[in-house]
Amino acid sequence: MNIYLNGIFKPRKEATISVDDRGFLFGDGIYEVLRCVNGRLFRLDSHLRRLDRGIRALSIGLSEAQRADLPEIMQKLIEMNHLQDQDTTIYMQITRGASSPRSHAYPAEETPPTIMISATPFQPNTMLHQTGAHAITVPDVRWSRCDLKTVNLLPNVMIAQQAKERNVFGTIMIRDGIVTEGYNNNVFMVIDGTMYTHPDSPYILSGITREVILEFAEKAGIPVALVPVRESEVFYAREVILTGTTTDIQPVIRINDRTVGDGEPGPVTRLLQEELVKQMF
Numbered sequence: 001m002n003i004y005l006n007g008i009f010k011p012r013k014e015a016t017i018s019v020d021d022r023g024f025l026f027g028d029g030i031y032e033v034l035r036c037v038n039g040r041l042f043r044l045d046s047h048l049r050r051l052d053r054g055i056r057a058l059s060i061g062l063s064e065a066q067r068a069d070l071p072e073i074m075q076k077l078i079e080m081n082h083l084q085d086q087d088t089t090i091y092m093q094i095t096r097g098a099s100s101p102r103s104h105a106y107p108a109e110e111t112p113p114t115i116m117i118s119a120t121p122f123q124p125n126t127m128l129h130q131t132g133a134h135a136i137t138v139p140d141v142r143w144s145r146c147d148l149k150t151v152n153l154l155p156n157v158m159i160a161q162q163a164k165e166r167n168v169f170g171t172i173m174i175r176d177g178i179v180t181e182g183y184n185n186n187v188f189m190v191i192d193g194t195m196y197t198h199p200d201s202p203y204i205l206s207g208i209t210r211e212v213i214l215e216f217a218e219k220a221g222i223p224v225a226l227v228p229v230r231e232s233e234v235f236y237a238r239e240v241i242l243t244g245t246t247t248d249i250q251p252v253i254r255i256n257d258r259t260v261g262d263g264e265p266g267p268v269t270r271l272l273q274e275e276l277v278k279q280m281f
């Protein structure tokens with residue numbers, strides 16, 4: 001597989017970065033994960049918009065020319081790796097670049113960012129989408145800029161490990177008694193016929209899949225409430241759904257030791273799953 005690193009396409013094994021890279025030293029960078037289905041980058045504009053927002057918020061020195069090249073690089077990687085006919089994920093990471101000696105504050109403005117982009121064949125977990133998954137609630141131990149998609153993912157890594165050790169697919173993070181999101185997905189809850197999800201805020205990442213769902217709900221006339229839901233209220237939900245670029249629309253049928261709704265994926269979940277497939281394929 002070929003990847004892109006700082007202007008050059010090369011075999012993955014040959015791609016290396018500096019030990020002074022601030023992504024490596026400080027987690028000082030941002031990333032995006034996109035799906036490419038049948039050669040088409042799904043919701044490319046939304047992903048680039050979120051990337052731009054992160055670049056601006058962190059003052060990363062990505063030039064306009066470098067930014068303008070990103071879509072073409074992604075398409076080229078798909079072609080080069082013969083992934084046009086496959087479901088694929090694109091991983092794109094942009095860090096503040098390498099500077100020495102190690103020093104926390106931002107280095108000189110002219111320090112070039114490190115840009116890495118790769119493409120990998122992807123298989124959605126269609127079986128689990130049909131049967132539903134189990135999840136656990138966990139304390140949300142992250143910082144208060146979760147709206148930025150930074151590579152600083154250690155809390156998410158630790159939370160994912162808890163799920164692995166408990167042998168469950170998902171996590172529902174709780175901050176101050178409120179449901180925020182999953183470690184790599186957003187959470188929707190259907191309570192009394194209304195679809196609840198955490199409002200846009202520094203405590204969640206506003207997911208692109210979440211955006212697709214909110215747009216669709218408006219068109220389809222599904223009532224939506226962008227209001228915080230308390231942990232205790234999750235157990236009143238008839239349906240709980242995790243959403244994300246690699247999660248798709250994943251129903252949750254059990255949380256901790258309690259069954260959600262009837263213990264199987266519900267009608268809103270099915271509707272959203274159909275819509276996402278329609279839009280993506």
Ligand SMILES: Cc1ncc(COP(=O)(O)O)c(C=O)c1O
Pocket residue numbers: 033181182183184185186204205206207208209210243244245246
């Ligand atoms: C913490 C977190 N929330 C939500 C999402 C879902 O975002 P998207 O739908 O854009 O993949 C992700 C995706 O990686 C994530 O890491």
